Amino acid sequence: MKKRMGFLFAAVALMVMMLSACGSTSNNSSSATTSSSKKSDTTTQTAKTGNTQKVAAKSASTGKVVTIKVMAKDFEYDKKVIHVKKGDKVRITLQSNDGGHGFALPAFNVNIQGNKSAEFTANKTGTFEYHCSVVCGAGHSKMTGKLIVD
Template identity: 60%
Template sequence: MNKKALTSLILASAVALALAGCGNSQSDQGSAASNNAASTATADAGAAQSADGVKEIKLSATNFEFDQKEIHVKKGDKIKLTLTNTEGMHGVAIPDFNVDLKGDGSAEFTADKAGEFTFNCSVMCGAGHDTMTGKLIVEE
């Protein structure tokens, strides 16, 4: 294989991998729109209290949205945030609490300051990546 053909093959493979992170089809957009109403009803839908006092929050990521736009916790809560990718490859970052999950997994932190904190997808996942955000609301 000549050098030009090899370079083209490597470039095509890199582009294919980048695009595979998050697809965006019309069915994805329709599903996102139909789920939008449910995702704005946030409260503690994905939360449970464990025996050791840790509040477990489950967050699901699909192409270009999280299933919860807002997550409400109390100041001082010990949080275990678990991310599950149901479509595409995503992450979640909450910079104010040093959380940065890339792919499925969990992170634990203490909500030790009150306020509204933005969380976002931490894996470049495609055209809608910049819109994958939400708010962690820590109440006094």
């Protein structure tokens, strides 16, 4: 009986450690980022207001690569909404600082796991949901966002 209780306690402790591995303290500071590339005239602007963050990736639909950096942290993405133009080639770069996270955008067959990148062409207009593709803990289901293709 004591062995069974010891095993049960160890299993529960291990589960608690695994679930808390994805979480850390929250940082609600405002940020603004502008980046440009020598290869293209693409500008990515980020502005955070409260809990909503919008990203506008401006490109003239000329087939240039629009690079979007997405940080996964504290069971959320730093970009809740990403805007691109139809015809843009989009490169999503995922940065996960606090455990294993992913980035799945099923409408464009994108599935990034870990600190990697993926490219796709935004060949259809609409609003498409993205989510974490790695079960990372209790807040996993809250890791969502939207890609808007105009």
